[in-house]
Amino acid sequence: MGVLSIVVGTxxxxxTAWDAFESAVMPRSVISFFRxxxxFHKLFWWLWVALSRLCDNRGRELILGMYGPLxxxxxIPIWALGLVLxxxxxxxxxxxxxFTKGTPSFPMELLNTASCFVTLGLQRQDASLGTRTLAVVTAGIGLGFLALIISYMPTLYQAFSRRESGILLLDSRAGSPxxxxxxxxxxxxxxxIGEENVGLEGEGVGLEALCxxxxxxxxxxxxLLESHLSYPTLLAYRSQHDRVSWLSTITALLDATALLKVGLDARTPAQRRLAWRAYCCYAMARHAVVDINYIKVDSLIKADSLPRHLLPDRLPDAQQEALxxxxxxxxxDIGNPERWAALRRLRQEYEPYVQRLAETLLLELPPWLPPPDAHDNWESGMQDQAEHFYRVQPFRQGEGKPKSQP
Incomplete structure (x- = not known):
């Protein structure tokens, strides 16, 4: 019985130590069936989504936004419990x-190990040399685990902050969503606007700014690719702002660069530079969404997502003229049927991936055409901010003070 206990405990x-090392230390995505x-993510995400479906739209988004940090x-305690146990x-x-006369009970051993893990160091007076040595090792593991967690959390939130700054840059440039x-x-x-916006080389300022x-x-x-491969938990971290997300941002970039690749006539030097930048951005963005889909065993991606032929069409042919x-x-220019067909083929290279991510993470993809009544997030006023940050109904003159929503 003693040998079996040693083998199982080891x-x-x-x-547990390897799982924590792969998740918090190793700077790459690791696919392993023993993690x-x-x-934990698959079970907890399923339960959390089921809980969110019991709420309305605002409550659902609030609950889903809590999943990543929670x-x-x-x-952290799961890793600690596995090590202590x-x-x-x-x-x-x-x-x-x-011991020949009697073995201490397992609950007492569990308490002693936990005290050593948190460096309290409670031990029996009759503890053997091996027991005291293992207590010292346990205390060292506890200190190392604490240092690992202290460094892991700031690294995770720094990556989240850098991701959010890129999302916000699209607000004034591409709208919300x-x-x-x-x-x-x-x-x-x-x-x-006028001739004053022409650059020194005779090219448009807007063209250079877009480049x-x-x-x-x-x-x-x-x-984004590097941080989400290293820390797949970031997939579940939702944006702090309404109508935007990391998935909608990278999808909008893919849409824009796909349009530039298909419809831009690279005749002038500035247009050729823009075409090259569009190609590079498209390649990097598609690389990101494809690789993030492949880390399904370490994230929340479901294996039973809809097949490609059943995914909804984000840009039907009826919207060609409006676009x-x-x-x-x-x-x-995408009015040419050949260019429209080329755009459709190009969309098939990335849309199935972003649609599967949106389906699993319960995120909305951006539209190809901006909504007619949409306004940018930076244009919001006090009423919008109160509704977003404090979850109160927008105040209207003559209705008294705003009331908190349940």
Whole structure:
């Protein structure tokens, strides 16, 4: 019995330590069927989604926004419990092989191990040399685990902060929710104001600004890929702002760069630079969404997602004319049937991936055409902010003070 306890405890402690190492230390995505984190996320996400479906839209979004931080905090005691339980089994097995008159009870061994893990160091007076040595090792593991958690949380939230800054940059450039066609239209609109907006080389300021922005967006996509592969829990961290998310941002970038790749006539030097930037940004963004889909065993991605032929069409043929009118004067022409067919083929390279992510994470994808009554988040006033931050009904004159929503 003692030998079995030692073997089981050693395996449990090693698996828990390896799981924590892979999740918090190793700077790459690890696919393993023996990770506790994998099964924890799948079970906890299923329960959390079921709970959110009992609420209305506002309550559902609030509950889903709590999942990421809560899951991160719950993983810490789970790892600690696995380490303490494994070491306690080893200690109990050693005592069973050492003591001849009687073995201490397992609850007492568990308490002693936990006290050593948190560096209290409670031990029996008759403890053997092996027991005291294991207590010192346990205390060292506890200190190392504490240092790991202290460094893990700031790293996670720094990656989240960098991701949010890239999301906010699209607010004034592409609207809320972000729209790829609107991103192109707004930058082209700058060059239609007057001759004073012409740059030193005779090219439009809007064209150069869009080229610079796509360069920054490419770097943001690369950071997104690196951080979410290293810390898959970030997939469940939702944006702090309404109508935007990391998925809607990267989808809007894919839509915009796909339009530029298909409809831009690269005749001038500035247009050729823009075409190159669009190609690089598209490649990086698609690389990100494809690789994030492949880490399904470490994240929340379901294996039974809808097949490609059943996914909804984000841009039906009936919207071709409206999209072409929106892009009129921007230098991007998709009115040609051949270019429209090329855009449809290009969309098949990334839309199935973002749609499956949206289906699993319960996020909304941005539209191809901006809603007619939509306004940017930066244009919101006190009423909108009160509704967003304090969850109160917008105040209207003559209705008295706003009331809190249940």
């Amino acid at each position: 395996v449990l402690a090693l698996l 506790f984190t994998r099964y 899951a991160t905090l719950l993983l 494994g070491i306690a089994l080893v200690q109990w097995g050693l005592d069973a092989l050492t 972000p729209c790829g066609a609107e991103l192109i239209r707004r930058h082209a609109e700058i060059d239609q 610079t922005f796509l360069q920054e967006a490419e770097r943001w996509c690369a950071e 072409a009118q929106l892009l009129e004067g921007s230098g991007v």
